[in-house]
Amino acid sequence: MQFAGSHILSIGPFERPDVEYLFTIADRMEPYAQRRRVTRVLDGAILGAMFFEPSTRTRVSFGSAFNLLGGEVRETTGFEQSAIAKGESLYDTARVLSGYSDIIVMRHPQEGSVAEFAAASRVPVINGGDGTNEHPTQALLDLYTIKKELAGRGRGIDKLRIAMVGDLRFGRTVHSLCKLLCLFESIQVVLVSPEELRMPAAIVEQLRDAGHQVLESEALESSIKHVDIVYSTRIQEERFSSQQEADLYRGRFRLNQSIYTEHCEPNTVIMHPLPRDSRVSARELDDDLNDNPNLAIFRQTDNGLLVRMALFALVLDVVGQVDSHARDVNWYTAGRRG
Incomplete structure (x- = not known):
């Protein structure tokens, strides 16, 4: 794919060499992300960060990545703080804000909304998550994390064994x-x-068409016995029609240290796109795993800086x-800790 000047809306345009090249650039960003070096390569550039859905890590990660390359960030958070609350269309918003920015990151609760916005934008747009559809940069940082975790064991991504656990229907991170x-x-x-809450059938079929072995299960313990990665997701309660419906599934699959010790291989990596739900009724990843x-x-979150810096640079x-x-x-x- 052509990175320069392109929108990053979906995983679809990526081929394997594109991903591998992106990861090579991400590796080069490490001294800047860790503040051992400072670069001003984007001095004078402006990132428009438009987050119409709650976000902490994604919003701050994108902003920090841009700052670390020397650029500045202008943010809009929530519909109530934007002209959209007054009835402005995505088209008009895109035409206006792309005049103020050199690149835009957008998160929106409606599937397809970021692509609609990008079609009217005069500058590149990166999808920070659109409804239950996709979250391409999260998937890229997840895969980059998998690559780094397995590399320490002399392994590559090919022949990976992974269990994805939780809300696979609404979890856009696992879709991407x-x-x-x-x-x-x-x-x-x-x-x-x-x-x-099963994975959408079209995505399961896509995995199988790629020649991968796919098993669907409702049994946590037996499913995590022989995998390299356990990728846990929270119940996406904001996607349900009611809180009561979401509560039916909260806490269904809990991984704690006891279950990990009994059922996982000793070096099984635990991942989660965050936020993990730490409420007593949920705890899909228990706090007792913190020292594991x-x-x-x-x-993963540290790696997100590297991948997003690489994307901006490309x-x-x-x-x-x-x-x-x-x-x-x-x-x-002097003051930074590992």
Whole structure:
């Protein structure tokens, strides 16, 4: 695919060489993400961050990634703070805000809305999540995390064994991740969910068409016995018609240290797109896993900076200039912890 000047709306346009190239650039961003070096390659550039749905990690991660490349961020959060609350169309909003920005990241609760916005935008648009559809940058950072976690064990992504657990119907992160996995070979995927929250049939078929082995199950313990990755998701209560309906499924699949020790292989990696639901009625990933060295959820968030920095550099076509606009820093080590 052509990165420079392109929208990043879906996993669809990505081929395996595109993903591998993106990950190579992400590796190069590490000293900047860790503040060992500073670059001003995007000095003067403006990111328009438009988040019409609650977000912490994605919004701050995108903003931090842009800042770390030397750019500035202008944010809109929530419909009530935007002209859309006054009846403005996505078309008009896109035409206006793309005049103020060099690139835009958008999250919206309605499927297809980001693509509609991008069609009217005069600058590249990155999808920060649109309804139950896709979350492409989350999938990319998830796959980058899988790559790094397995590399430490002398493994690659091909022949990965992964269990995806929880709300697979409404969880857009797993939808995008499945589409990315179709670019690789001989993947074993176990989809663990209640019947009512199963992965959409079209995505299951796409995995099978790619030659992957797919098993659907409602049994957590037996499904996580022989996998490299357990990827847990919360119940997406905001997608349900009522709180009562969401409560029917909350807490159905809980992974804690006891279950992990009894049923997982010793080096099974635990992932989650966050936020994990820490309420007593939920706890899909229990707090007693916090000291488990295979809990990768915070390494995922760190990796999100690298991947999003790489995407900005590629889409704005400044990859070759990052180092030439850089300098070393000496304040980094004093107060920062690993």
